[in-house]
Amino acid sequence: MSYKPLLLRALVAGLMAGLLVAIYVFAVIEPTIDRAIAVEHAAEHDHGHDAKEMFARTTQKGGGAAASIIYGVIVGAIFGTVYAAVRHRLSLANEVTRVAWLAAVGFGAVALVPAIKYPANPPGVGDPNTIGQRTTQYLALLALSILLAVVLTHLSGWLRHRVAPSAHGALLVVATVAAYATLLAITPGSPDTIGRGVSAQLLWDFRVRSFGGLALLWLGLGTGFGWLLERHSERTLEATPSPELAGTRA
Amino acid sequence: MAAAFTVPAHTTAPIRVPALAWALVLLGTLALYVMLQENGALLHHSWMVAHELFHDGRHALGVPCH
Incomplete structure (x- = not known):
């Protein structure tokens, strides 16, 4: 192809x-x-x-x-x-x-x-005064999220010949959940409050x-x-x- | 490392992706930025026309908006 x-x-x-x-x-x-x-x-x-x-x-x-x-x-x-x-x-x-x-x-x-x-x-x-900050936060999270997906894909390949096939999937799920949970926890929240x-x-x-x-x-x-x-x-x-x-x- | 998850070559041969394709990806990303993210942070204020025109799309697609 x-x-x-x-x-x-x-x-x-x-x-x-x-x-x-x-x-x-x-x-x-x-x-x-x-x-x-x-x-x-x-x-x-x-x-x-x-x-x-x-x-x-x-x-x-x-x-x-x-x-x-x-x-x-x-x-x-x-x-x-x-x-x-x-x-x-x-x-x-x-x-x-x-x-x-x-x-x-x-x-x-x-x-x-x-x-x-x-x-x-x-x-x-959305608060017009925080739009710049929110855009930066959003794009930073997006970039890190894509980066994690790439890293996890490489991890999957690296693990393939190092662990049993039965453990491979489970390890990958654990790594994925842990990585994204950490990412979501450490990134700052939106500065806006819902009101009005x-x-x-x-x-x-x-x-x-x-x-x-x-x-x-x-x-x-x-x-x-x-x-x-x-x-x-x-x-x-x-x-x-x-x-x-x-x-x-x- | 690449060899670790390369499946046997006869199943799926690699596709040669021309360098121009990656230029296209970059251009597409830039176009998405202008359409969905630009809030006057990077470009001239006149680009706000795009912001207002694609206003509903920004909200619908879940990107930050005023």
Whole structure:
């Protein structure tokens, strides 16, 4: 397999996953954003200043959908390139399982870990004065989370020939949980407090729905890319049967 | 060390990833930063247009926002 057809399929899968998330954001997340903005505006009105917005809400909803699609395509391209680089090291049977495994790692490191430490907030919660600090915290956690995933992957390979196969999985799970628990414990919490009339129900609804969107993206990318790649891989095998494989496939 | 978790070569041959691909990854990461993270910290204030336009996407995807 070569890089170009692989990247093409990663981009297609990313685009499809992004489209799926765009629909999800519009139908499921936007209603909670509207609820939060209503709360925010009521609070601003009480204090006598109505903020002037740069874009109309409908434009921002279009921007939200566009962001989801662009995010899907770019994450697809990055994921596909990383997959191309590590594919031969993943000792799994086929493209579907290899891609699913890497997508699970990606989801955990890029979506789950940041969502646990710095959960998503609806508009009106974040303090504009701490946005710089929160961005730095978020990006630092994201970088460390990806770094840990790489380190744990190398640890898995290092352990493979040093411990019994039965102990390998258990040791890896323990190491993963310990490493990420430590990371989540030592990174500083968000400086913001939730206030200004945002109810616990609204906050919870928004966080669950936002996390659902991230899960949908990785699920769509992981299954879509794996499926497209498996199909491609089978076709190329049929087109050019190597003498080695011809015997096993007959 | 790499040999420790390289499965037999005939199962999955390594894919040659061109250097340009990593440039693409870098570019993609930069584009994601501008779209989702830029709050006027790194770039000129006019980039706030992107911030406002992708406002809902930022909240939905769970990245820090005001």
